[in-house]
Amino acid sequence: MKKLAIGLYAAVVAALMVWGFYQAIYVAPDEATMHEVQRIFYYHVPIAMLCFLFFAISLLGSIAYLAWRRSRPSLANAGDAWALSAAEVGVVYCTVVLVTGPLWGRRAWGIWWTWDWRLTTTLVLWLIYVSYLLLRRFAAGPQMQTLAAVLGIFGALDVPIVYMSNRWWRTQHPAPVFGGDADSGIKDPTMLAAFGWNVLAWFAWGALILLLRYQLERRHQKNAALEAQEALKSLV
């Protein structure tokens, strides 16, 4: 039953992906100044928005782990699994943002990269969560999860700075698509629809890989606990 539900959901995600792609490439009109290269926007912006969501889930998981690690260890472990899974998916999404952004920038600005506030804070966010994943991968011992949770919370502090960077400071990066001044936003309804479909498709895809990663981490925790029990039995 569970496998069937996952299969059905994966089919819906695939359909949304195809529809989002069709909308972005064939339905939305060419933008007046940037022409075809502006279509990168339909992947770049939704994925950037969703990367914030995954880091927010990681933050909540880290807080849950720190809050319950002594009083309710099973809930704390679930929180830790959410924190790790969401950080991993967030890093994947952030990597996409950092790769597609320079490809767009090269055509729009004539340069691959500039040390502007939005770009730099996004790179710092990516580096913090890559260091979180390296800590999870290579550190050992009872304090590892606690240290990782603290780093996860620290890393999430950069998310509002990234979000506000092109509001607080003058940047080369374009103005915010939503929540900026009166002139910001997508005016063309076809472009808005293409953008909306891609947000939905990438959200559905992200939720699918996040759930799969969470299940995998829970399985890993179960196996690690069993191995620890076996090791204790062999000592007695």
Added chain:
Amino acid sequence: MDTRAVLDHEFTVAAYVAVWVIQLGYVAFLVAKWRAEKSVERQNAGHSR
């Protein structure tokens, strides 16, 4: 098609290919990890018997 349009098209395609290489690369990593956990489970089941 002028050079600008060709380059725009190539950069757009490159960006979409990069998106899917990264996403599917991550899925491949998940599959490898899933197989590794399965193998650990089989070993644990062997020990407990």
